[in-house]
Amino acid sequence: MKIAFVCTEKLPVPPVAGGAVQLYISEILPYIKEQHEITVFCKRYPELSNNEVVDNVRYIRVPASSALRYLRNIQDQLDESFDLIHIFNRPKWVLDLSEKLPSVRFSLSLHNEMFSPDKIPPEKAIECINRVEFINTVSKFIADGIKQLYPMAESKLRVVYSGVDIKKFKTNWSDEGIRNKELLKKKLGIENKRVILHVTRLTPKKGPI
Structure with missing residues (x-):
């Protein structure tokens, strides 16, 4: 299949400037590219080429002075040659991008509670759910939240947990x-201290720790 990945407008892929969504994309690409032709649309970044092919994946990086400008720049480059357009964490974009591409299938990945009413009006949320083939979520919590608001989405929800590369991270119980x-x-001077590891940004919206 010919698949477009539409990243959020915040950061580029690969994750040279960080970003959970961007890291997620970069880690799944080696597997998906083996079976499919992938084009990644993401934010332009000074250290990266605007248009390049790396390891059989095409990257198209567009200006993102605003979310609207970014979306329009991507719209200009999408066409019906794509079999599937997969959008990351922006359900409202499904409606914007699919309007002129009626024959193309769309799907969605969610890393946050993006279907809450303060993020997307209920009527738009229902349109989005009806338009996509499936909705991946990074946790059951996110999937259950969508199902509670919109029960008709249940058959389209798929929980796909973010994995860990065990070649990079050794288990706590290994030698x-x-x-x-x-x-x-010992290096940090906390030999006898209990440690809490919090792998995220320290912001209120991430919840209590």
């Missing part, structure tokens, strides 16, 4: 993992 933990705690 190497235990050794690395002890060395790091």
Whole structure:
């Protein structure tokens, strides 16, 4: 299949400036590109080419002075040659991008509670749910929230948890993992301290820790 990935307007892919969605995309691309022809649409970034092919994946990076400008720049480059257009974390964009592409299938991935009424009006949310083939969520919590608001979405919801590359991260109970933990705690002077690891931004919207 010929698939377009439409990233959020915040940061580029690969995640040279960080970003959870951007990291997620970069980690799944090596697997998906083996079976499909992938084009990634993302934000333009000074250190990256505006249009390039890397490891059989095409990257098209467009200006994003605003979310609306970014969306229009992507609209200009999408056409009905794509079999599927997969949008990350922006359900309202499904309606904007699909309007002139009636024969193209659309799908959605959600990393946050983007179907809450303060994010998308209920009538637009229902239109989006009806238009997409499926909705991936990174947790059951996100999926359950959508289902509670819009029960008709249940058959389209798929929970796909973000994984961990065990080649990069050693388990806490392995010999190497235990050794690395002890060395790091000694280096930081916290050998006898209990440690809480919080892997996210420290912002109120992430909830209490």
